[in-house]
Amino acid sequence: MSSERLIYLPLGGAGEIGMNAYVYGVGKPGKERYILVDLGVTFPDMDGSPGVDLILPDIQWLSDRRDQLEAIFITHAHEDHVGAVAHHWNKLGAPVYARAFTANIARRKMDEHGHPENVVRTASAWPETVAAGPFQVGFVPISHSIPESSGLVIDTPKGRIVHSGDFKMDADPVVGEPFDPEVWSALSTPEVTALMCDSTNVFNTHAGRSESTLAGDIEALVAGAKGMFVTTTFASNVARVKTLAEAGQRAGRTVCLLGRAMRRMIEASVETGVLKGFPKTISPEDTKEIPRENLMLIVTGSQGERRAASAQLAQGKYRGIVLKQGDTFLFSSKTIPGNERGVNKIINQFSELGVDVVDDSSSLYHVSGHANRPDLEKLHKMVKPKVVVPMHGEHRHLREHVKLCNSNGMCAVLAPNGTMVDLSAETPSVVDYVETGRVYLDGTSQIGALDGIVRDRIRMALNGHVTVNVILDDRDEPLGEPWCEIKGLAEEGHSRAPLVDVLEEDLNQFLGRANERTLIDDNKLEEGMRRVVRQSAMAEIGKKPEVTIIISRLSA
């Protein structure tokens, strides 16, 4: 009979940067007690998930075992770590633990979804711990780009796990606790079985920089600006928002926060006491009373999001505010790969307005929230785990992180989503593969990424759509001629006649030739008509459209 083991199973976050969801289990195989660390979302894009609102990890595996789930722990309040909690909570039902700031954000989400807020419990920092079945979990403060980020110490009867969470080694993070090498080094006793480690910046070979290094350059830029000064960063980067606001204040500018997320994050930071002494802000309406050279707007939309404040300002006007020649717009942020088109669009729109845009290319106005390669190596050496398991990265990041460990003589396991690793084995190794995937929040429905629904939408976007209507009488003879409507297709093609006319004519000929066996059989009829439409459209306009065929049969 098999003995107890300690397993690790990423359901999200190991194979992408986004939708983090890591399961740990202790117990006999199949009888483990579980905890879940983080439950985040990732964001859709037009290429692969048009029309989708959010992408959630598929947690079916864990939901099927919800009786074995002790608790959910959230390391920090970024959307890719906390964003799916309220969407998925019904399927898990376990208590959610987080530190005060993160818990504040999580409770707002639970509230919006009508879940009980008291499911979210505020945890204190390490060395205090939370007991959850066989797990003792401690929140160890670690620096990142949002207040109160934490790594986790997870003590179990089968050994200690250190879960880094997202982190950087910042001795002066402006807001929140600095990275404390003594605390992190002390975690190595008792021996650490495994370190689950952030991989985001494994390809960045230079040493990371502190958040505090930015203030001087930002102040100089603001002080030298002539017109209105507008800047964007991630709303959750409260330290940055503070640095920006203080630079504005020193330059004699009054600060206005624009965008719901921006106001909400500052509110949560003040409520939970992580942010103190933030400059006084005014409402968008009150900006009218102040000369533009005395104003600083801190706005949402650093990634070019269509509905955010930055995009709306770039299009001309937002909350009555109009930017113009001589104003400055600072991206105190990095463009996440994939968002370049949206960001460039905004920059060009600002250029058309005569606004001077300053971006991250100089490296003066933004630092990353993730540890670069040399700092990853430092953490490995402090924590001294038997094995490193890279997480929080695309496959290329995880693989590079494994190679980095190996080159330093450390054991490491490549464990992408769905890989169950037995960490308590003499040599930690993969013991199972579990079906994982993505669930789309589409409007208010959750749909599977592989259900074909979004695939159909992509096909309509690529190929256009034809609706065909045909009515058959009670003798299965066509009543009148078939009728087409097109959407998203050229209105005429080679023959210079309207495309619908050509399609209808070809369908009519097809029906004229069709024998009774076809006419009485909806499937055959549909198949034949679809083929005619696609061939005919191909000849006319060089495209094979998606086709919906409606056959109406009049009964006698």
Next chain:
Amino acid sequence: MSSERLIYLPLGGAGEIGMNAYVYGVGKPGKERYILVDLGVTFPDMDGSPGVDLILPDIQWLSDRRDQLEAIFITHAHEDHVGAVAHHWNKLGAPVYARAFTANIARRKMDEHGHPENVVRTASAWPETVAAGPFQVGFVPISHSIPESSGLVIDTPKGRIVHSGDFKMDADPVVGEPFDPEVWSALSTPEVTALMCDSTNVFNTHAGRSESTLAGDIEALVAGAKGMFVTTTFASNVARVKTLAEAGQRAGRTVCLLGRAMRRMIEASVETGVLKGFPKTISPEDTKEIPRENLMLIVTGSQGERRAASAQLAQGKYRGIVLKQGDTFLFSSKTIPGNERGVNKIINQFSELGVDVVDDSSSLYHVSGHANRPDLEKLHKMVKPKVVVPMHGEHRHLREHVKLCNSNGMCAVLAPNGTMVDLSAETPSVVDYVETGRVYLDGTSQIGALDGIVRDRIRMALNGHVTVNVILDDRDEPLGEPWCEIKGLAEEGHSRAPLVDVLEEDLNQFLGRANERTLIDDNKLEEGMRRVVRQSAMAEIGKKPEVTIIISRLSA
């Protein structure tokens, strides 16, 4: 009566990097004789132009004046300069001049479209010139990232124009002519009225590097590789392909070119004599005979294009070739902004196969083909124009280029697409704005970007689609119940009943309530039913779908 003038009018390329099309005219206002410089395409994306095959400049303005058009000049064979020639030639009908290599590529395109090949005429290099009405046009060799790139000297009765084309200052470009400062300085006599100047790299402040600086690092990388060595670059970067192939040859590897564009470009280069001594290559089939450590593949798909060789290899297999653990894949290329998702996808797929990917992040294996800021300033000083008109850039590039000129005490004009500039005026200035835009090649049709066709496709991708069918009898009463089909929508929503059932039920109720005035009026009926579907879907699944309504009326 107004006197003769010299005008400049970009129809494409000034406001985007792509679809270059620059008009010059000489004569009395409205009676000018014209030439067109370059006629390129730009590439569609899923965000803004799903399903579109190519984006062409809208040349209606010039087509309306085709009798005044003397000739088309193509500076070099990149798709954004030559790609629309064959698509648009019918609307212009003028002779096309280019140097031998560019002409070879242009003729292949004309041939594919069934146009007469002899429309494309091969021009010799400066100081020879081509006469075209009042224009004398010389092709001045300039270094770029494709063979035989040329700037143009355009002499007119109203002054000399220098059109830089795409360029860098490369003293040793490996293939093709080096940049010759003496030739370019000599162009400043007689005085240059205007310099139209590439703006692509105006934000890059460091000095540009020569193509020849790459060979050493590429050779070292290839020499150190263990398994198969696969590399990609733009097929048209013949110098790079040569450097890569020679590095392979020196490392004892046999070279195989994969992808149609790759073979076609090398073929054209050899045919026209611009490429000599290219290593012998083998066919994909013959690679089977050679140990993988003795092979080098040079493949298409540096931008992650879905159907290119790189993407197919990343998915597992292409032309019988399978990559595996220990192989190396080098991107000897930069990812064009907007293509990051596609490229990252491939890199992660290679990572899953165990292939080591080397990209441009070290700057060792790629240099740009465009002049950086310091080299732009050098060209300004060599050519000494009365005015610089930035071209080949997004709005932000053009604007920055103007600011650069002004900061150096030079006159410059910001002239985005559609801006007609009178260059012969005492102070060159904008005299007119012309409607410009984009035409989509969609399958085999050309459709206007603003026709609403692609907008409908985007809407279907975002919102899904519902087809509604209703039959009315000869008394305008519904015959049976209405019938829905959905595409790209969740199959059930809040009520847990199939979405189509809910929609049909709500439509049926609507029809039951509808008065005769509605039932006899197709427009009213359609409007009402569309509203019902959208409201009902919103309540069920939180989305408002696109709706096609088919009303069939049975006549008595």
